[in-house]
Amino acid sequence: MLFGPRSFVINPDILARPSQALVHTLCDIFAYNVDRVIKILHMPSIRQYMQEGGPYLDYSPGTPSVEALSFAIYHAAVTSISEVECRQQLGQAKSVLLAKYRFATEVSLANADMVNTDDITTLQALVILIVSFSIVSSFPLDLTAHCRHLFASKTKVAGPGP
Numbered sequence: 745m746l747f748g749p750r751s752f753v754i755n756p757d758i759l760a761r762p763s764q765a766l767v768h769t770l771c772d773i774f775a776y777n778v779d780r781v782i783k784i785l786h787m788p789s790i791r792q793y794m795q796e797g798g799p800y801l802d803y804s805p806g807t808p809s810v811e812a813l814s815f816a817i818y819h820a821a822v823t824s825i826s827e828v829e830c831r832q833q834l835g836q837a838k839s840v841l842l843a844k845y846r847f848a849t850e851v852s853l854a855n856a857d858m859v860n861t862d863d864i865t866t867l868q869a870l871v872i873l874i875v876s877f878s879i880v881s882s883f884p885l886d887l888t889a890h891c892r893h894l895f896a897s898k899t900k901v902a903g904p905g906p
Contacts, residue, residue: 759811759848762818768795769833770821777824778817782875784868790817803865812852812869819845820876849873 761767771794775787793800794814803810822830822841830838849869856866 759851761814764797766834767818770818771795773821773825773833774817778820778872778875782872784871801865807865808852808856809861809863809865809869812849812856812858813865813872815845815849815852816869816872816876819849820872823876846873 762770771791775791779785779787789801792798793810794817799805800807800810800813819842822834822838822845825833825838827838830836830841834841850873853866853869853873856863856869858866858870861867
């Protein structure tokens with residue numbers, strides 16, 4: 745897929761949202777373990793969207809960038825807990841959920857046209873995914889450099905005045 749070779753056959757179920765109870769738990773785990781370390785999201789807006797079923801900012805339901813953000817949050821939440829905690833809180837093996845949510849995030853980022861977009865939510869999803877990769881494995885530095893370049897090219901920073 746986007747971040748390395750894959751031999752998956754895309755099953756539409758892999759892009760299905762988890763149950764609302766599981767989404768609630770994953771959001772809580774993310775808020776407690778990840779958001780406290782990397783503050784790139786407005787958690788009240790995320791909670792309203794993920795836990796209460798409200799809209800996320802002014803996006804339409806099913807927008808690819810918001811789907812990518814959701815799956816990146818799920819992936820980061822699973823990354824941040826131990827195997828034992830994962831089985832206790834989420835009812836599945838950590839390796840199974842990591843593979844599922846990584847793949848779903850990658851597909852969603854591709855659907856959001858990650859390489860060409862200037863959408864901040866897509867960038868947030870990518871940053872969260874990269875941060876979660878850095879926790880579980882080494883990650884190619886060239887992708888991080890690409891993200892910096894992409895962000896810098898999309899951000900207009902005013903220089904000092906005359």
